[in-house]
Amino acid sequence: xxFRRDEYRYNYRIHHARKFTDKIRTAPKYRAYIKNIMxxxxxxxxxxxxxxxxxxxxEYFAGVRAELPLLLGLFPFGMVYGVLALAAGLPVWAIIFxxxxxxAGSGQLIFVQLFGVATxxxxxxxxxxxxNLRHLLYxxxxxxxxxxxxxxxxxLLSFLLTDEAYAAAVPRFRDGPATPHRHWFxxxxxxxxxxxxxxxxxxxxxxxxxxxxxxxxxxxxALTFIALLVMSLQRKSEIIAALAAAGAALMLQSLPYxxxxxxxxxxxxxxxxxxxxxxxxx
Amino acid sequence: MELLxxxxxxxxxxxxxxxxxxxxxxxxxxxxxxxxMLRFVPPTVLAxxxxxxxxxxxxxxxxxxxxxxxxxxxxAFLAAYFTRNVLATIATGMIALWCLQSFF
Numbered sequence: 193x194x195f196r197r198d199e200y201r202y203n204y205r206i207h208h209a210r211k212f213t214d215k216i217r218t219a220p221k222y223r224a225y226i227k228n229i230m231x232x233x234x235x236x237x238x239x240x241x242x243x244x245x246x247x248x249x250x251e252y253f254a255g256v257r258a259e260l261p262l263l264l265g266l267f268p269f270g271m272v273y274g275v276l277a278l279a280a281g282l283p284v285w286a287i288i289f290x291x292x293x294x295x296a297g298s299g300q301l302i303f304v305q306l307f308g309v310a311t312x313x314x315x316x317x318x319x320x321x322x323x324n325l326r327h328l329l330y331x332x333x334x335x336x337x338x339x340x341x342x343x344x345x346x347x348l349l350s351f352l353l354t355d356e357a358y359a360a361a362v363p364r365f366r367d368g369p370a371t372p373h374r375h376w377f378x379x380x381x382x383x384x385x386x387x388x389x390x391x392x393x394x395x396x397x398x399x400x401x402x403x404x405x406x407x408x409x410x411x412x413x414a415l416t417f418i419a420l421l422v423m424s425l426q427r428k429s430e431i432i433a434a435l436a437a438a439g440a441a442l443m444l445q446s447l448p449y450x451x452x453x454x455x456x457x458x459x460x461x462x463x464x465x466x467x468x469x470x471x472x473x474x
Numbered sequence: 475m476e477l478l479x480x481x482x483x484x485x486x487x488x489x490x491x492x493x494x495x496x497x498x499x500x501x502x503x504x505x506x507x508x509x510x511m512l513r514f515v516p517p518t519v520l521a522x523x524x525x526x527x528x529x530x531x532x533x534x535x536x537x538x539x540x541x542x543x544x545x546x547x548x549x550a551f552l553a554a555y556f557t558r559n560v561l562a563t564i565a566t567g568m569i570a571l572w573c574l575q576s577f578f
Binding site: 261262264265282283289290294295296299313316317320324325326327328329330331334336339343346347350353359362406407411412413414415416418419420421423425429430431433436438439452453456457460465 | 476477478480481482483484485487488489491492493494495496497498499500502509510511512513514515516517518519520521522523524525526527528529530535543546547550551554555558559560561563564567568571572575
């Protein structure tokens, strides 16, 4: 039941083996993870043996470990948010509460900037939501891996589906074995990010004003994304798609509400699918 | 009170955006082409988020070689490619940026 979709994909891949000739490159770190924690994937377990797969705890802490290095890049961003929010005149409870339940770095920054210049509340709500439209893509991307879960799991994991938690969990879903507890990996990355974001906002409120702007700590978020981007590139078509998205993001900068994020991503996906077609046909 | 409601509304909408496709996952197309399309989500969204961080300074484009972030980002790309390690990438990029800023 759980594996039906993956079996389907797997059979499709065998059937069209000649088409999928490109070498899939896995991060060495993740290869070690597969070797140590998941000695057997469900595809090569003989039918008469008990299936071996990682426990909930192993999956959860593998997720935590995948997320921890990303917090280094996220922490300065959370502090910047705390400082800007204080400067915009938000009460401390609102700053902390927003980090706890809004959980969206760029959305919160826009919120704070608009609040600081006394924008009407309806416009703040619209803008902060449109900035987060890219989460639709994340949702679509992980949905196939979560469709067997009960609703409470889906809601919890959706709540935790942030940029970094998503990007850290996708390689495990995509390249790892389809074991029953793999959603615990996403829970691990998500909760780790939640704790990191919460503490970094509070740190920003407390000591953020002491950090001078000349340290350029805001650059660390871009660096985190660079690391995630390079590790997510496995095929030539994905590299072309990323370049197209970057170019489109620069060209569409004039779009309001940061709509260029979603527009550029969609353009990149279209270019990528087109290149993939050519790649397969060749 | 109004502020509390505003925060709840923003959070609620963001949650619904994240929940949308996951809630409807049973109805998503099950063909491999759709799955292959979704493979492009992480690289394209990340690239779209990174490019302006590097090339846009104070809401204007800066493609000139004296934009130090271009060089720091290039070094970070190399570090990410060769080490495949997040910490090494962040460290390389930040140290490169600080060194460049102190020299130029």
